[in-house]
Structures are given as structure tokens and as C-alpha cells.
Amino acid sequence: MKKITNITLGKRIFAIEIAAHDELETYLKSIETRFAGDADKDEIASDIETAIAEKLTAMGRGSDSAITREDIEVIVKEMGTAEEVVGEAEEQPTAATTTKRKLYRDSEDKIIGGVASGIAQYLGVDPVWVRLFFVLAVFTFVGIILIPIYLLLWLFIPLASTTAERFSMRGSRVTLDELKSQVKEMVGNETTNSGIERLTVVLKRVFLWLGTVLRSVWAVTRSVLAALLFLVGLLGAIGLTSMYLIFLLADKAWLAEGMRIPLEQALSTPLGFAFFLASFLVFFIPALVAILIGALILFKSRMLGVGKLLLLGSIWLIALVTSITASALYLDKYGTEIKDYIGPQIYEFADWRERDIDYHKPF
């Protein structure tokens, strides 16, 4: 008596013995690992799965006749092991073991952003040395330019998140054999006690500790900065709105006559009103964005997406262009009048000493 389970393979249902299932799974995994660097790996794997399913159907296997270990052995012999499949298919035998190395950030080994470990993978050295370089460099004059460079690298180097990306980050495809040798190496490392390796271990611990400290410091700093951003944005938005409301209600609000009259005059023309509205947006949108970004960090809200940011950005740009154009056109049209009216008042206000010039022409 043997225990069986059900699987789907190439969209067909099969009953399979547990032992055979494990064997089949190992085989399919080894195929997937071999093709991890291939853009069409999913398609190749599913093609092979379908082919195996067709073979099994031809052998009379299905939901009422379970697949045995012997069946799997026959199939693997006919299909070929992962090594055989790749060996026969590749144009160059070497292409199976190395892929072109690309610069990625290492998602599984990071202290801050994974930049150092990504560079280390690219150079083929232990991340500890790149980190040591970064930390030592920060304390020299190079540090001033290094920090923005680090931030830029963080921004522009993609994170290796898929298996295929991790393989091309290392510049090699990890095969089952390589995995085994890696495990052996790791085990071996604990017994070897050369000075450089002990230093590596110590440095690794230091960087891990440093990472924890930096992360908690950053968490606090980020919240404080976000709260400041939120507050500044909020106060700015309120201030701006009340200021523009006063402008808008100029005839009712208490404003010095010298300010009220040109303001009313400006708002009564389409150009002046366009400038008024556009310039409000030019200042209001940054305040709004500050509020939203602050809220995003503080409350992890999802109010601000890339789409909204782009929309706000384009409105801001249009408003900027409109306000510049409108003000230029307005000044071109009414500039002399304004100068004639405001000029003397400013001089009065400043208690200008050279009163002998007569500015008091009628408006």
C-alpha cells in the first residue's frame, strides 16, 4: 500500500505516489533553476510540464492510475536532466554558468539601502569591505559628496527582487551543485580562523549593529521631519488662503487705500484676475504637497500616489506659466498706471527725503 496525492500538470489531473511526487518536484525545480536567467523561463518550464503531462497520459496515467517512481525515472531519462537539456540547447557551453553581471541593490543583505552590498556583488568582494570604505570615507572630506552620491545610487540602482535579478546581480546562475558548494563553504568558514576572516565576522557584526541603530534613528528623524513638513504645509495653506481671501474681498476688508485701489482695479480686469488665481495655485500646490507627503509618512496614508503627484505637478506648471504670462501682459498694459499710482505712496511710506520730485499726478 502506498500513499498517493493529486496534482495538476499541464492542466490535467494526475494521481501520484508521494515518493514520485517528490522526485518530480525536484526535477521540475532543477529545470527552473537552470533557466532562471532566461526571460522565457516560465514558458520553457510550462512547455516541459505540458510535455511530461502528455507523456504520462500516453502511458495511461491519470486520476485513476497513479504515477509511480519508475514512471518519473522513465520520463526524466527521456526528457533529460536539467544539465543535459541546457548542455544540448546552448550555443556556447560556457553560457550556462555565467550571465552578464548587472548592478543591483541586494534586497537580502542591506544595512541602509543595499547599495554597498550590491556594489560588492558586482565587484565580487565581501560587502563588508565596501561598507568599511563608505564609513571611513564619510569621515574624510570625500564624505560630503559621498552622501548625496549614496542617495542617488539608492534611487537609481534597481533592487534585485526576483530570482533572475539576483542571479544576474551575482553574475552566475545558481545551480544545485553551486548551492551545495556554497553551503559547504559556509560550514567551512566556521572552522577556518584566519585573521582576515575573523575581522570580516567582527566587521559584519559591527555593521549589523550600526544598521539597527541607524534604522531606529532614521525612524525617529523621519517622523519629526514629516510632522514638520505637515505643519509647515498646513500653516502655509491656511495663511495663503486667508491672504488671498482678503485680496479677493478687498472692497469689504480693511485695507489701506493705497493697497486696496490698485488691487480692486487689478481684480476687475481678466488678466489681473487670471494672475491672481494662477499665483494662488503656484503657492498653494507646494503647501498641499507638503501636507500630503507629511501625512503619507506620518499616517502611512495612501492619499498621494504618483498619478496625483503628476497631476498636481502639471497643474502647478500650468499655473506658473499662466501667472508669469498674465503678470507680464498685465504690467505691459497697466504698468505705467501702477507705477504712477503706487510709486509716490511707496516714497511716502518710506518717508523719502527727496520730496522735490512731484509724483502726485492724478491716477
Place this chain on the structure above:
Amino acid sequence: MTEPTNATYSLENAKSQMRKGFLEFPVLLLIATESTYAPDILTSLKKANLLVVEGTIYPLLSRLRKFNLVTYCWEESKSGPPRKMYTITDKGKVVVEELQTSFKEFTTSINSLIKNYEKNN
């Protein structure tokens, strides 16, 4: 000059080296002859003794499709899920023509070398 090694020369390896990179042409040729499924391609290749393991064909077909030499469409099948039917593309036709010419030249020169060898032995 390195010392000649005592290791046995692997005939299987030599044959595999000969097949390597060569398999594309017969596969293209089969698809160019008529639109066909992967199992049928495998049967023909096995008959011609050109293939050792069947799995090889799938990465190869994937590569040919990537370079737009062949394309496939899903064909309904009476006895199971739909299957991929491979068809040659216009680009593939050009490649088949070129490979055909160079392969004919290649066989002529190899054959003349073989004939020469047979004459002297």
C-alpha cells in the same frame, strides 16, 4: 605543449558537441516544411537520430520564437488541453534558405574530406 592526457576520449561528448548549435537548423526545417507541434518535431528528430534528450527542444523553440523565426498559436485538441502549433515566420523562411545553402556547402566539403580519407585507407 601540454602532455597528452590519459583520460578516455568521450565519444558521446564529441557527438554532443557536433549536435550543439546544429539542432536549430533541422527544427527550423521541420517547422518550415509544415506547421507542427513539439511532439511531432521530437518524433521526426528521434527518427533521424538527431536528439538525445527531449527537453532540449523547449528552450530551443523558445529561443527561435524570441528571435521571431517561428511563431505559435494555440490549437484546440480533442484529447486534452490546447497545444502549441508552431509556424515559420517570414524572417524564419529567409534564415532557413541561408542555412540550407551553407549546410549544403558544408556537407559537400566534409563529404569530399571523407572520400579522400576512404581512398587512402
